[in-house]
Amino acid sequence: MTLIEDIVLRKILDSRGNATVEVEVYTLNGYGRAAAPAGKSTGKHEVKAYPAGGIDAGIKYFKERMDNLIGMDSTQQEDVDAILHEIDGTENFSMLGGNVATAVSLAIAKAAANSLGLPFYQYLGGAFARSIPKPVGNVLGGGKHAVGGTTIQEMLAVSLGESAKDNVFANAEVHKIVGKKLRERFPNISLGLGDEKAWIAPMDDIEAIELVVESVKEASESTGVNIKPALDFAASSFFHNGKYHYRSRALTPEEQIDFVEDIVKDYGVYIIEDPFDEEDFESFAELTRRIGHLAYIVGDDIFVTNVERIKIGISKGAANTVLIKPNQIGTLTDTVKAIKFAKENGYATMISHRSGETCDTTIVHIGVAFGVEFIKTGAIGGERIAKLNEMIRIEEEIKGE
Missing domain, CATH: 3.30.390.10 (Enolase-like, N-terminal domain)
Structure with missing residues (x-):
């Protein structure tokens, strides 16, 4: 059989x-x-x-x-x-x-x-797989995903409501508001979307963060959902010759720690992903020591869903959240080991799409099966909403609606 x-x-x-x-x-x-x-x-x-x-x-x-x-x-x-x-x-x-x-x-x-x-999430997680991850959606950005945008790769919305459906629509509302604000600010230029369907605009990083924070606040008020801002620096992509190179300045690792700390404290950023180079466990650890009680500090390139890399991070106190991408490690077994190992050691987890996606929804089922706290899968776009809509379906099935 x-x-x-x-x-x-x-x-x-x-x-x-x-x-x-x-x-x-x-x-x-x-x-x-x-x-x-x-x-x-x-x-x-x-x-x-x-x-x-x-x-x-x-x-x-x-x-x-x-x-x-x-x-x-x-x-x-x-x-x-x-x-x-x-x-x-x-x-x-x-x-x-x-x-x-x-x-x-x-x-x-x-x-x-x-x-x-059996539904795939239930096959993997059993009868008690009932927790839907909170969606994290890219709304404005640049980096390797969008030429001409910000240096920081992704500026995101995290909706923290009780309902997956409410959260999915709340993130989409943030995306709409960001687009409206950009059209008002840049009435004479064509605005585009990056690989993950986030808006692209010729803005300074802080200016862009402020716009997203404003949009998140407006969407929270209009939807009644608690929404927070998040950032994925993808800092390895602009770390060269010992410094982090932004448009108008270059920061040492020590200055980058201060910069990220200030952003979290000044703007209430809820999730910070890859703020340092993929080999810099020490900077991750120092930032976690300073603001780990205020924000989820997520390691992606530094961990790559690899238990051995996660072990190093845990031993140093680097980050408090592990990003999970099955194709970073190659098999379901290795993916599950990474999730379980992170959780057993007190780290949160966030399962993630990639910038080049398909309509496959498997990561949603893995997230539900193993109680992953967050799922990063965009705010709009066909290959992204395939996953978002699957979350809504699974929630209905779990609740018997």
Whole structure:
């Protein structure tokens, strides 16, 4: 009933118009499908998205070896993922490609759930998987996601209401208000959207933060939902020669700590992601010491969903929240280990989309299954709302509505 009978791989488009991989898995009476996203702002410690020959080489490499998985029990996830590691034979999926491995791993798990007639979140988390993560939506930004925008990569809204539906619509309202304010401020220029459908405008970082804070306040008042501002610096992307390079100045690590601390205190920023270079555990630790009681300090590039990297952070007191991206590590088993390890050590978790996305909704189910506190998945845009709308559906199912 749950034995793997066939695995089908294909190339599909992601939200940037680039190729990515989609996998379908068939059991005797079950079916699972999953697709891998692609990041542009990536950590150097992530697994390799694809081997040297690209996506085609990764698919070819897997197809030549997929008989190792045919006939296995799809419910034995750790065994399945161990075989994927064996098929690849490297520590960073450089032969198979982390994206191929991720899509295969997730599709097999979804086929197992379907074979047993269970929603995927319930298959993973059991009968008590009932907590919907709070959505974190990108509303204004720049960095690698948007040429011509701010140096800070993402300025986001975090809606903290009791209802997933209210939170999803509240984040969208912030996005609308930001757009309205930008059109008023820049009436004679065309405003665009970045990779994650956040607004782009030629603004200074502080000016942009202030606009988002104002928009969050207005949306909170109009919707009745408690909404907070958040920032993803993606600081590794503008850290060069020992300094963080903004448009008009360059800051030392010590000055960057002071700058970020002031932003949190002055503007009530609720979540701060990647404010330092991906190797700078010490600055993460110092910032956490200073303002960890005021804000969630999130490590993405510094942790890359890798338990060994998270261990280093915990030993140093660096950050208090781990960003979770399945394709950073390559398998569902490794993803779950990272979530559980973070939680066991008192860290919060936030599961995340990538800038190059598909309409796959798997991260929502993983977030619900393991009680992840936040889900970062945009505020608008087809590939983003696929996940947001799935949150609404799951909430209705859990509540029996």
